[in-house]
Amino acid sequence: MPEPDSTPPQIYDLHCHSTASDGSLSPTAVVQRAHEHGVTALALTDHDTTAGLAEAQQSASAAGIRLIPGIELSAEWQHQCFHIVGLGIDPHYTPLADATHVLQNTRLNRAEKIADKLAKKHIPGALAAVMAAVGDGMITRSHFADFLVAGNHVNSQQDAFDRYLAKGKPAYVATPWADLAQAVNWITESGGVAVLAHPLRYNLSSNQMKRLLTAFKDAGGRGMEIVTGRINPDEIQRASLYAKNFALSGSMGSDFHSPDQWVELGRLAALPAQIQPVWELLN
Ligand SMILES: [Zn+2]
Numbered sequence: 001m002p003e004p005d006s007t008p009p010q011i012y013d014l015h016c017h018s019t020a021s022d023g024s025l026s027p028t029a030v031v032q033r034a035h036e037h038g039v040t041a042l043a044l045t046d047h048d049t050t051a052g053l054a055e056a057q058q059s060a061s062a063a064g065i066r067l068i069p070g071i072e073l074s075a076e077w078q079h080q081c082f083h084i085v086g087l088g089i090d091p092h093y094t095p096l097a098d099a100t101h102v103l104q105n106t107r108l109n110r111a112e113k114i115a116d117k118l119a120k121k122h123i124p125g126a127l128a129a130v131m132a133a134v135g136d137g138m139i140t141r142s143h144f145a146d147f148l149v150a151g152n153h154v155n156s157q158q159d160a161f162d163r164y165l166a167k168g169k170p171a172y173v174a175t176p177w178a179d180l181a182q183a184v185n186w187i188t189e190s191g192g193v194a195v196l197a198h199p200l201r202y203n204l205s206s207n208q209m210k211r212l213l214t215a216f217k218d219a220g221g222r223g224m225e226i227v228t229g230r231i232n233p234d235e236i237q238r239a240s241l242y243a244k245n246f247a248l249s250g251s252m253g254s255d256f257h258s259p260d261q262w263v264e265l266g267r268l269a270a271l272p273a274q275i276q277p278v279w280e281l282l283n
């Protein structure tokens, strides 16, 4: 009789954020929380930065879970911003490291312009407050949303986007992100797998989605998220259909940002059986 296979099932969460970008927990705290929730393989995917990965790797080794080095790059395609998750990247690969520095400056410039626009709307002090909250992390519009909530200018983060920060609103600033193909390249050439993040959140028509996925595939993209934070079974079906039609592997990740606002780490529906799991592409 052969020995029964005693390898326990792996629990994957391949998308989450720490204080290195706009998450509220340190990389160590994210890893520990993931471990407490049963995650055995975690990808930390902070916005446009790999600054949290070294600390996360240390904590993951201590906790005995697998850390997959990741990033979530902001990239532009046909004047719209998309998020590309890189899994299994090498953060020391020079073009990728250089890109994160450029993106950090891009975000700083954008923050100054957003703050100016808010000041013109009689909401002063945004830049100083946001910089204090961010510390060494990447500045995101969520930080401005938090600032607006804290000052009682809006009722919620969503309200902040709807009234000030979203495209077409008074404090929106168009930002020169990396080109989609370029972002996919940085990830791929660093040894990683490029995954289109939360594909149904961009509100694309099915024709637009097909064109996006064609461009993404052509650039070397190999996966898309199927199971993400608050997704419902119908949406999982829709995303799976796209993945199958475009021969993309499927990823799953909570997009966890903080304990009080977001879906819990590791608390995800299963990947549909007909989808190739993206982790089969990772070393
Ligand atoms: Zn995202």
Ligand SMILES: [Zn+2]
Binding pocket: 015, 016, 017, 072, 255
């Ligand atoms: Zn994210």
